[in-house]
Amino acid sequence: MSVAASAAALLLALAASLALLASAEPPASERSALLAFLTATPHERKLGWNTSTPACRWVGVTCDAAGSTVVALRLPGIGLLGAIPPATIGRLPNLQVLSLRSNRITGTIPDDLLQLSALRAVFLQNNALSGAIPAGVGRLGALERLVLAHNNLSGPIPFALNNLTSLRSLRLEGNRLSGKIPSISIPGLAAFNVSDNALNGSIPQSLAKFPEDAFAGNLQLCGTPLPPCSPFFPSPSPAPGMSPIDVPGAASGKKKLSGLAIAGIVVGAVLAALLLLALIVFCAKKSRQQSGAREGPKAAAAAGQTRGVAPPETGMTTSSSKDDMGGGGGGTGTSGSAAAAAVAAGAGTGEASRLVFLGKGAGYSFDLEDLLRASAEVLGKGSVGTSYKAVLEEGTTVVVKRLKDVAVARREFDAHMEALGRVEHRNLLPVRAYYFSKDEKLLVYDYLPNGSLSAMLHGSRGSGRTPMDWDARMRSALSASRGLAHLHSAHNLAHGNVKSSNVLLRPDYDAAALSDFCLHPIFPSTTTRVGSGGYRAPEMVDSRRPTFKADVYSLGVLLLELLTGKSPTHASLEGDGTLDLPRWVQSVVREEWTAEVFDVELVRLGASAEEEMVALLQVAMACVATVPDARPDAPDVVRMIEEIGSGHGQTTTEESARGGTSEEERSRGTPPAVPTP
Structure with missing residues (x-):
């Protein structure tokens, strides 16, 4: 009987423990943080989170063994859309694993995530995050895996990553990171990838152990394991x-040469120079003798005069x-000058x-x-x-x-x-x-230090930058149109590569300048080199033969870019990647949702020029007509834009054609008309 009683007591205690465990629940603050995150973030899949079930049983939520706190949040590929709301996930103080990969998350990496000192793994790959990697990531001392691949992150890789002494995997490939790779020296780092970015300079020695694929796609990177630096x-x-001998590594190489070796090199160089000089003198003398024998003294004298003539x-x-x-x-002319x-x-x-x-x-x-x-x-x-x-x-x-x-x-x-x-x-x-x-x-x-229109429109969106207002965009549209019209009408030249990254800004927006014009004749014929990336007219099959109408099509895409704030090179606007920018705008306008076309940044700025925006949209749609003959000429585009809002440009087309040289030189910083002494 005593054994049976003990067994019954044990079963009773176990049942009580299970009941207590089942009733265990994270603090109310963590439940409310999770619900706030899901409520503020649009998502395609229904997760069934509600207050009637314990938070530890919610889809994607993992608690500790006692069920007293949330330690992992895994919501990959559920269609999350938009920025991570602040003061939501950051209120999960014991979170160790965060996985929001393969969604459509935008905006920057929230600062409050960098306060989660218990984080061991962050998986945010395959989203649309922008802005820089914050230096505050170095405060996550327990972090072992950081995966930010295939986003739109820009700026440098922070040196503060060296503070993550427990890091075993760092993947940053497929972004727009720039600058040099910092010397990351973490003994346990076993996986590293920064391929397909815009990094430059030499690869640090501490990272040279990783394979070539980890650095591929950065055209300005060099050094082991890539080819040596140029x-x-x-x-x-x-x-x-700093003299060359002061450069690190230069002195150590020189010390390896003995005095005897240096003397041998000097003597060899002197002998080689003397031999070359003797050969040149001999060849010149023989050439003069042959010329005199063949043409006579008069011809030789004429040849000597020709050699002294300045270039025409x-x-x-x-x-x-x-x-x-x-x-x-x-x-x-020729010269024997050594310089x-x-x-x-x-x-x-x-x-x-x-x-x-x-x-x-x-x-x-x-x-x-x-x-x-x-x-x-x-x-x-x-x-x-x-x-x-x-x-x-x-x-x-x-x-x-x-x-x-x-x-x-x-x-x-x-x-x-x-x-x-x-x-x-x-x-x-x-x-x-x-x-x-x-x-x-x-x-x-x-x-021009103000950068490009592309950088102004798309660079680091959502990171506190000042967006372009409507007046600035209208001036840029006028500038690009006037430059293109001048090329076509005054010089009979096609630009061949009109795009926002080739519109360079000056302090006065109506003096923005089109660059890289008419370079197509010097390159081989190809269907992908010039005029690609969403700007190329549908009839273009040979990059060396752009037409005026093809230029106008590209200008129309540029105007749509100004209106929508969307880049033609990232035109998977509905997530399926099937529509280019003109077709997407046409589909929206066809459904009579014209207001949905315009850039949300203009709406946030309280733009009150709806009529002008709609009018410019009509001009842009005329420029991107599928049939080339249906598109207006560049001077007509200038006239139509000037008629939309005469106050946006300080000079008309006729005025800019007549003069304005002094203003041009002031805004550009053009050098003086004569060489400086």
């Missing part, structure tokens, strides 16, 4: 006043008098190469050597090449575009650049200089 535009640049007048100016060698802009030969190095074709200035670029006072010594910062990479911000020693700042896959010969390249150098308009950014050699083709532009 000496052109070195990154990072030495600090001002072509409207272009070389960087300095020491560069009077042929091959740039039609020059035929000129040094500048010409790298041509690789037997003809000299130099920096050739065009139009008002003659007001710049630097040469190629100055340019190659400049400190350089990657501004971005596009379909035609990579752009650098180059700060010269004298303080001048220019933009250098390093072209890739140029498909034309030197003479054709020279002629085309000379034609582009004649283009001058306040709403166009012309080429100021160029350099052509076998291995390098460079274009030099004025530097």
Whole structure:
């Protein structure tokens, strides 16, 4: 009987414990935080969270063994839409695992998530998060897994990640992160991936152990395990006043050479130079003898005079008098100057190469050597090449575009650049200089510090930035239209690559400038290089043959971008990825939901120009007509936009065509008309 009584008592105690466990519940504050999160975040799947069932039994919610607190929240792929509401998930103080992957979450990473000191794993991949990775992530000392892949995150990778000493997996691939990779030295880090971003510079030695795939898709990254860094535009640049011997690693390499080895190198170099000089003298003497025997003294004298003739007048100016060698802009003179030969190095074709200035670029006072010594910062990479911000020693700042896959010969390249150098308009950014050699083709532009229209429209949305108001957008629309109309009517040139990243802003918005115009003739024919990314007209099949009507189509997409705030390159507007921007706008307007088209940032700003917005929408829809002949010409687009709101632009098309040079030079920072002494 005593055994039976003991068993009964044990069963009774067990039942009581189970009942107590079943009734255990997280604090009311955690329940209300979860309900607030779900209520404020639209979602496609019904989760069945309600107050009649314990929170620990809700879908996606995991509690600790005692059922007294929430330790995990897993809601992957349930159709969550919009930003993570503040003061919701951040009120779960013991949360260890957060998984909201494969939803449509937007906005930035909330600050209150960075207060959850117990977090061990964060999975936010495959969403639409934007803004920077906050440096406060370094406060999550218990974090073991951080996965933010395939979002729209931008800015640098924070060095504060080094504080996460327990981190075992860091995945940031498929974002828009930029800058250099910090030296992350975490002993237990076993998985690392930053591929398909916009990172630049050399890969830190502490991360060189990871495979090449972990860094692929960053065109400006170099070093192990990727190919070694190029000496052109070195990154990072030495600090001002720092000699090469002061660069880390330079002195250690030099110490490895003994005095005997250095002496041998010097002697060998001297002998090689003497031998080369003797060979040159011998060849020159023999050439003169043969020329005299064949043509007589009179012909020889004529040849000697020709060698001293300056290059013919072509409207272009070389960087300095020491560069009077042929091959740039039609020059035929020759020179034995060692300095000129040094500048010409790298041509690789037997003809000299130099920096050739065009139009008002003659007001710049630097040469190629100055340019190659400049400190350089990657501004971005596009379909035609990579752009650098180059700060010269004298303080001048220019933009250098390093072209890739140029498909034309030197003479054709020279002629085309000379034609582009004649283009001058306040709403166009012309080429100021160029350099052509076998291995390098460079274009030099004025530097506009205000950035691009694309960055202004789409950069770091929701992170406290000041959005573009309606007046600024209308001025940008006018600027782009006027620049395109001038190209078409005054120079009979098609732009070929109209897009928001090629609209560069100045302090006065009505002087924004179209850049990268008419570069298509120097590249090989392709269906994907120029005019792609949602801006290309449907009839375009050859990138080297854009038409005026194709330009107008691209301008129409740009106007829709200004109106909707949506980028044509991310046009999966309903989540299915099937509609481009013009077709999406057409579908919305067809259902008589026109108000749904306009950018929510304009609505938040309280824009009161609904009539103007609708009128500009009609202009944009005319520009993106499927049939090219149904589209207006660029000058007509300018006229229609000016009629919508005359107060948005400070000058009309006729006024900008007549003059305005001084205002243009003030807004652009154009160099003086004559070279600086």
